[in-house]
Amino acid sequence: RPPHLADPLPKRLEAAYFVLGQLLGYAVAHASPLPLDLASAFLRGVLGRGAPACDPLDELEQMDAAEARSLRAVATMPAEAVPGLCLTFAVEETAARVGSAPGGSGFVTLTTETREVPLRGCSIDQTPTTPVTATNRDAYVRLRAAHQVARVACSAAARAARAGFAELVPPERLRRLFSTAEAALLVGGEMATAIRRRMLRQQATLREKVNRDK
Secondary structure (H helix, E strand, O other), X not given: OOOOEOOXXXXXXXXXXXXXXXXXXXXXXXXXXXXXXXXXXXXXXHHOOOOOOOOHHHHHHHHOHHHHHHHHHHHHOOHHHOHHHOOEOEEEEEEEEEEEOOOOOOOEEEEEEEEEEEOOOOOOOOOOOOEOOOOOHHHHHXXXXXXXXXXXXXXXXXXXXXXXXXXXXXXXXXXXXXXHHHHHHHHOOHHHHHHHHHHHHHXXXXXXXXXXXX
């Protein structure tokens, strides 16, 4: 996944992600997969596709295995231990803001911004101050994983790459010709790897069936 960068992106970074999108579009248009290890959430953002078909916790694991393990621990720990974590339906988001150094030297500055935001998709009963308990921890785990995945899919980097991608593969053509899975196969990355494994398993199963029927 791209690093968490503050929105809007500096012009030079925005241009770089635009070019990345053009490269991905070229890969799709010419059926020439690139050797890129893209997170599924970022790829969906580039394709302009909606929510993941799989468990958001699985997508989060591609990008941040440590956070995914922590959330799974919250979901499975003894009920009496959950209140001691002091969690709420909020998350601290840290983003890097890239700026220009004074004096026109061409160097950049990097500052970090941290803010607490409510988890996306919370109900009326799940406010940023609502404590996580054994009763609502499953909702917390699901919402937090989905929040982190959506943060990447909806990022300024994904939007810039989508604009470049659309120059090579217009959105209407993409919708007409390719499913998300098919586009992922053409682009490469984590999603494509999973799809290839599934296709290989299906082919092996089919071969076994044909051999048995002979």
